[in-house]
Amino acid sequence: MALRHFGAAAALAVTVGFGASPAWAVTEIQWWHAMTGANNDVIVKLATDFNASQTDYKVIPTYKGNYPDTMNAGIAAFRAGSAPHIMQVFEVGTATMMAATGAVKPVYKLMAEAGEKFDPKIYLPAITGYYSTSKGEMLSFPFNSSSTIMWVNLDELKKANVEIPKTWPETFEAAKKLKAAGHDTCGFSGSWVTWVNLEQLSAWHNVPLASKANGLDGFDTVLEFNGPLQVKHLETLVELQKTKTYDYAGRTNTGEGRFTSGECPIYLTSSAFFGNVKAQAKFNFTAVPMPYYPDVKGAPQNSIIGGASLWVMGGKSADEYKGVAKFLTFLSDTDRQVYIHKASGYLPITKAAYAKAKEEGFYKDQPYLETPLIELTNKEPTDNSRGLRLGNMVQLRDVWSEEIEQALAGKKTAKQALDAAVERGNTMLRQFEKTAVK
Incomplete structure (x- = not known):
């Protein structure tokens, strides 16, 4: 069923696969993304820092082209049984990913099964609302957001x-x-x-x-x-x-x-x-x-967000999912979110990171960098302003x-x-x- 969903929802691209790692090796986590230039440098640093922080997992980021190219490559790889563990998908691809039953692992389920501490309420609601069910269950992990x-x-x-x-x-x-x-x-x-x-x-x-x-x-x-x-x-x-x-x-x-x-x-x-x-x-x-x-x-x-989120693909082992969950926890760290915000210009996704950036006087000389955050947090989102999923x-x-x-x-x-x-x-x-x- 999931294959039919994906095939009908998006154009297909050339399949790129990865071989399985030996059981004795560090578990590799493949991360496909669409970032170029300075933002690609940020992604590489995040992966490098995570890999240096522990010895069980190794995140490998791979640039797969622009947003549509990256999503199509992931879809084709899933059909061939060789999807990445994490895929960056632009916000307008949310409905396509959500419809692919079995092809994705909802983030809220991933974190619970991996035993990672996870509270959706620590994230900015105008951002998480776009990627969550009406019950507040986060389907994907917000990564680079704008408005x-x-x-x-x-x-x-x-x-x-x-x-x-x-x-x-x-x-x-x-x-x-x-x-x-x-x-x-x-x-x-x-x-x-x-x-x-x-x-x-x-x-x-x-x-x-x-x-x-x-x-x-x-x-x-x-x-x-x-x-x-x-x-x-x-x-x-x-x-x-x-x-x-x-x-x-x-x-x-x-x-x-x-x-x-x-x-x-x-x-x-x-x-x-x-x-x-x-x-x-x-x-x-x-x-x-x-x-x-x-x-x-x-x-x-x-306002509502633009940008992209990280989707966790289906069909992986429990150990691989544990590594993905640890990486998402790593990304949620307050200091790390402040770094991403300052280095890329994209928004911090947690309330704590936004508050810390303000406390550090980050917006004093560059007030325009706070403008999208002021818009997104102007009022509690309604059914008309949580986002859209078409x-x-x-x-x-x-x-x-x-x-x-x-x-x-x-x-x-x-x-x-x-x-x-x-x-x-x-x-x-x-x-x-x-x-x-x-």
Whole structure:
């Protein structure tokens, strides 16, 4: 059954296998990941430090390509009986992994069976909620998490005599003033158009993206993001696009250079953009929480995460699982989480690590690094803001982007575009549900 789930849920890649270690040798734990550059260095250090801390287990990290490549490689390896012990999977792959009954070992079960001390309450709820059941049972282990924030070119705002906006109406007015001050091609923009303008927008305002707690409570979820808030927001973007007060920058993050080059003085994208901003921006910058609509009761709520988590694969021995559990305990250490946070720019996953970073004054000179944490912990998550778990999420985002692009191009109204995105998306969700439910 698990093989059918995986085969239906994702494209397959070339299988890479590992031979079994001799019984007398140190038990090897294979960890497949998608991190490059400085973040790859962090992963290597974590594995090296764990291996040096004990003599029974050896974690071997292996880069397997980008997020989709890594997941596909793991799926193919599982089908061939040679899956890694740990696999890093981006957050939009959560439903695919969850549907693969037998192919994964839920983290809460792993830790209990291995006898490792494990309390889900020590982790930041806005992060763990994404990877947990409605009962709070953690299915995967949060690893690198980020959120949407608004990056601001302070020099350009100062020149245009514009205050940093807090609400969406203020953002629209600021963009108009910036355009009048010389930013002819872009008053403001953003990356990851559906993540920012549908997924995060809905959570930040405590309105549903889909039924069943955005899919967290069942694969029979139905999309609901064609409501008044989302339609109003897209209508405004469509209107501002006509004058390039808002200017579309693509479905992914390929347009982020428009901020670091100085072209777009206000830009919404991931907090993980920090490394590039720090290295490339030749101006004073900061990052602030996402704007909100002040007429929406209770807004802002809390943001939801991006990034990835660590999934433990099924079919391994008790000794191997004991080693994996010890490694996850190792990663949860407060000092280690502070190190990961400072070295990578990704968020600490435990409450204690966040508190320690604050106590050490880490955010005093770099307050923008705390912005995503402020968003994620702004309020206790609700069913609308715990996260989302939708099957075929990568393909869904393409469909939603396609419809948004139709509206921005003036080929459909905002309502028509979002209605079509919901209708087409629901068809895809029903197809996924057939493969995911026994």
